Amino acid sequence: MRLQGLHHxxxxxxxxxxxxxxYADVLGLRLVKQTVNFDQPDAYHLYFGxxxxxxxxxxxxxxxxxxxxxxxxAGTIHRIELAVASEDSLGFWEQRLGxxxxxxxxxxxxxxxxxxxxxxxxxxxxxxxxxxxxxVHPEIPPEHAxxxxxxARAFAPATDIDQEQALLTQTLGFTFLGDGRYRLNGEQRGFxxxxxxxxxxxxxxxxxxxxxxxxxxxxxxxxxxQRSVRAAGGHVTEVLDRDYFKSIYFREPRHVLFEIxxxxxxxxxxxxxxxxxxxxxxxxxxxxxxxxxxxxxxPIENPRAATAGS
Numbered sequence: 312m313r314l315q316g317l318h319h320x321x322x323x324x325x326x327x328x329x330x331x332x333x334y335a336d337v338l339g340l341r342l343v344k345q346t347v348n349f350d351q352p353d354a355y356h357l358y359f360g361x362x363x364x365x366x367x368x369x370x371x372x373x374x375x376x377x378x379x380x381x382x383x384x385a386g387t388i389h390r391i392e393l394a395v396a397s398e399d400s401l402g403f404w405e406q407r408l409g410x411x412x413x414x415x416x417x418x419x420x421x422x423x424x425x426x427x428x429x430x431x432x433x434x435x436x437x438x439x440x441x442x443x444x445x446x447v448h449p450e451i452p453p454e455h456a457x458x459x460x461x462x463a464r465a466f467a468p469a470t471d472i473d474q475e476q477a478l479l480t481q482t483l484g485f486t487f488l489g490d491g492r493y494r495l496n497g498e499q500r501g502f503x504x505x506x507x508x509x510x511x512x513x514x515x516x517x518x519x520x521x522x523x524x525x526x527x528x529x530x531x532x533x534x535x536x537q538r539s540v541r542a543a544g545g546h547v548t549e550v551l552d553r554d555y556f557k558s559i560y561f562r563e564p565r566h567v568l569f570e571i572x573x574x575x576x577x578x579x580x581x582x583x584x585x586x587x588x589x590x591x592x593x594x595x596x597x598x599x600x601x602x603x604x605x606x607x608x609x610p611i612e613n614p615r616a617a618t619a620g621s
Contacts, residue, residue: 312539319524341362381516
């Protein structure tokens with residue numbers, strides 16, 4: 312039983328339209344799914360990624376309209392690292408982000424920027440042999456397109472270090488590299504996971520904050536993962552059906568919310584792969600609310616919808 316790599320990272324936004332504009336246009340990712348929060352169906356759950364909606368490329372957002380700005384702190388992810396193919400790509404993105412009004416700052420071989428909600432990112436040059444997970448955008452040359460999610464950094468309290476290392480290395484299969492840094496060499500992809508000292512202010516969940524991070528697993532392994540996390544002292548949920556994957560959730564010793572999600576059935580289970588994200592898809596349990604939800608959800612349009620199939 313081994314993790315396959317990253318599955319997705321989920322955030323909160325205050326504005327679905329800005330969300331689509333920034334991630335599907337400025338960053339050139341594909342909007343692969345329009346659906347809703349299972350637990351709060353009047354809130355969007357939007358998914359962005361590569362052309363196929365591959366785990367390892369997926370960034371997702373809950374829209375809570377008008378939410379106050381969040382603030383990262385102990386037990387939360389504060390920066391996400393996106394991979395590009397080369398140093399030349401960093402220059403391309405510095406210019407592109409600047410042209411759209413976003414300040415991008417070179418930083419030791421990477422490029423740092425924040426989205427419209429203040430969520431922090433770094434673009435880093437891809438290392439290793441992970442397959443490139445690219446989306447297609449008419450203004451972004453393929454050689455400069457984002458190639459997947461390379462890593463994430465969390466703020467951590469200075470406690471539970473031994474328990475943290477035991478869970479990550481012995482239970483989940485990460486390699487400890489020292490100084491708060493870990494590497495997950497999954498069966499399909501690698502991922503860099505790091506802890507930084509937490510600022511004094513407590514975290515606030517809101518627009519621009521990260522809700523959870525999900526690791527990819529083979530189908531059928533969830534009961535084994537449940538047993539392993541419980542044996543390590545973690546409090547883990549039952550297996551939950553999220554339509555596009557099955558999941559369990561638990562907090563690791565530094566309090567970051569972890570999910571383990573299956574690779575299948577995937578995002579094409581209810582849509583033609585050529586038309587991902589073009590229509591609102593609802594969980595079966597909420598389909599009876601469609602007329603009501605279509606009245607309250609912010610109208611958005613997948614940028615691909617006008618040209619798909621042409």
